Amino acid sequence: MQASAVEIQKVNKYYGPFHALKDVDLSVPAGKVTCLIGPSGSGKSTLLRCMNFLEEYDSGEIRIDGRLIGYDAPGRKMGGRALREMRRSIGMVFQQFNLWPHMSARENVAEGLLRVRGLPKAEASARAADALAKVGLADKMDNHPSRLSGGQQQRVAIARAIAMEPRLMLFDEPTSALDPELVGEVLTVMKTLASEGMTMVVVTHEMGFAAHVADRVAFMERGELVAADTPDRILHQPQDPRIQSFLRTYHERNSF
Amino acid sequence: MDLLQQYGPALLRGFGFTVLCWALGTIFGMGLGLLIALLRHYGPRWLCWILQVYIEVIRGTPFLVQLFVLYYGGPLIGLRLDALPAGLLGLTIYGSPYFAEIFRAGFRAVPLGQLEAARAIGMTEASIVRRILLPLSMVSALPALINFSIILTKETVILSIITVPELMYQVSRMSAETFRYVEANLVLALFFWGLVETISRLGRRFEARVTKHLIERT
Numbered sequence: 001m002q003a004s005a006v007e008i009q010k011v012n013k014y015y016g017p018f019h020a021l022k023d024v025d026l027s028v029p030a031g032k033v034t035c036l037i038g039p040s041g042s043g044k045s046t047l048l049r050c051m052n053f054l055e056e057y058d059s060g061e062i063r064i065d066g067r068l069i070g071y072d073a074p075g076r077k078m079g080g081r082a083l084r085e086m087r088r089s090i091g092m093v094f095q096q097f098n099l100w101p102h103m104s105a106r107e108n109v110a111e112g113l114l115r116v117r118g119l120p121k122a123e124a125s126a127r128a129a130d131a132l133a134k135v136g137l138a139d140k141m142d143n144h145p146s147r148l149s150g151g152q153q154q155r156v157a158i159a160r161a162i163a164m165e166p167r168l169m170l171f172d173e174p175t176s177a178l179d180p181e182l183v184g185e186v187l188t189v190m191k192t193l194a195s196e197g198m199t200m201v202v203v204t205h206e207m208g209f210a211a212h213v214a215d216r217v218a219f220m221e222r223g224e225l226v227a228a229d230t231p232d233r234i235l236h237q238p239q240d241p242r243i244q245s246f247l248r249t250y251h252e253r254n255s256f
Numbered sequence: 257m258d259l260l261q262q263y264g265p266a267l268l269r270g271f272g273f274t275v276l277c278w279a280l281g282t283i284f285g286m287g288l289g290l291l292i293a294l295l296r297h298y299g300p301r302w303l304c305w306i307l308q309v310y311i312e313v314i315r316g317t318p319f320l321v322q323l324f325v326l327y328y329g330g331p332l333i334g335l336r337l338d339a340l341p342a343g344l345l346g347l348t349i350y351g352s353p354y355f356a357e358i359f360r361a362g363f364r365a366v367p368l369g370q371l372e373a374a375r376a377i378g379m380t381e382a383s384i385v386r387r388i389l390l391p392l393s394m395v396s397a398l399p400a401l402i403n404f405s406i407i408l409t410k411e412t413v414i415l416s417i418i419t420v421p422e423l424m425y426q427v428s429r430m431s432a433e434t435f436r437y438v439e440a441n442l443v444l445a446l447f448f449w450g451l452v453e454t455i456s457r458l459g460r461r462f463e464a465r466v467t468k469h470l471i472e473r474t
């Protein structure tokens with residue numbers, strides 16, 4: 001049995017009276033790509049955001065490389081410093097990119113290296129350039145986000161995350177805000193990252209990506225983690241009627 | 257002409273005091289306002305509540321009254337200030353709730369995602385405030401900050417009442433001594449108009465620079 005990078009056990013999350021995550025169990029294997037799929041509102045983003053504690057879960061455990069995130073012990077919140085230290089090694093890419101508009105692409109990527117890793121300016125800047133070159137944006141480094149296409153902005157966001165040399169990358173629908181012709185360039189970067197052995201958790205509506213790149217696919221519905229298995233068994237031979245119905249709807253919507 | 261020769265230097269000196277009081281009052285008021293806004297944003301609930309009361313009280317009372325309380329009431333509790341420091345402190349306190357509210361609105365206009373992106377890479381809240389929250393809040397806050405700074409120029413005339421020798425004080429003296437009310441007040445108006453015009457020009461230029469990449473041009 002291989003090591004898991006993220007181990008989620010019996011996690012529950014409430015928004016007021018609304019039960020958003022119900023006893024969720026999931027283990028994310030290290031060095032592999034895990035895709036989270038499911039209908040809108042099923043709790044995919046919530047679960048993903050619990051993994052770096054941007055969203056606080058109410059009970060259960062989430063362990064990153066064996067270490068509990070968000071709590072020192074059940075019920076006792078982790079201090080800010082310890083949480084920040086854990087977040088340093090968890091990269092996150094958002095649906096809306098969330099680049100900082102007052103900084104150039106290069107400054108966006110260098111910011112964390114400067115303020116969090118404490119690197120000297122020249123080195124941070126050099127590493128930012130490397131990360132941007134890696135996502136194919138060597139020639140756009142000095143552009144501000146307002147002068148970049150959506151696909152380019154998302155690649156800058158990926159560069160910003162990988163520059164921190166994370167051990168785990170979380171993606172929340174990284175291509176959903178993009179025009180169809182720009183989806184490919186972002187997926188290509190993600191595939192490269194996957195082939196280098198990065199541990200990735202990807203919330204996605206791109207079933208093609210899930211089918212071809214994921215090592216595991218987890219399906220959620222109404223706050224429950226229904227099943228997690230190989231892409232083939234989830235996407236092509238689903239046993240659970242909820243998954244079958246989700247895929248049927250998906251195929252209907254995407255055929256013309 | 258004689259009049260100008262006689263009162264010119266005093267008027268100029270008065271104008272100098274006016275600009276000084278305005279500039280320092282604005283800087284300190286903005287600083288205090290920012291502090292209040294940050295404490296309300298990050299502080300515990302009870303502190304937030306106290307600051308809310310402070311804001312309501314200061315905004316709900318005339319500057320003149322606040323200044324009287326500070327200058328004439330201060331000594332009763334051992335706060336004995338000269339006219340100028342009292343005036344500066346008064347301006348600072350008077351402006352702070354307005355500035356605090358402007359900053360608060362600015363903070364709220366910053367997209368949450370851009371703060372989350374900073375938290376997700378492990379930045380401290382202090383860095384986030386300095387590097388992300390404040391610069392981005394300027395998109396919506398800067399015009400209002402400049403606007404309120406301009407309003408403050410005209411509140412400085414009230415300092416004449418506690419004998420700060422600013423422009424209004426000199427103008428009052430001049431008109432009392434010469435009975436040339438119209439001319440004296442015309443001079444006052446001209447000085448203020450020039451000051452406000454200068455500030456708003458500088459403000460516009462500053463605004464264009466700060467928001468260069470922040471406002472989508474299509």
Ligand SMILES: Nc1ncnc2c1ncn2[C@@H]1O[C@H](COP(=O)(O)OP(=O)(O)OP(=O)(O)O)[C@@H](O)[C@H]1O
Nearest residue numbers: 015016018020038039040041042043044045046047
């Ligand atoms: N801050 C919040 N307050 C209250 N309810 C929330 C909040 N955030 C999410 N929810 C609810 O929790 C449920 C799960 O939301 P979540 O965003 O995780 O869904 P999702 O699976 O990511 O959906 P989508 O595919 O549309 O992004 C939804 O029903 C949503 O309405």
Ligand SMILES: [Mg+2]
Nearest residue numbers: 044045046173
């Ligand atoms: Mg979502």
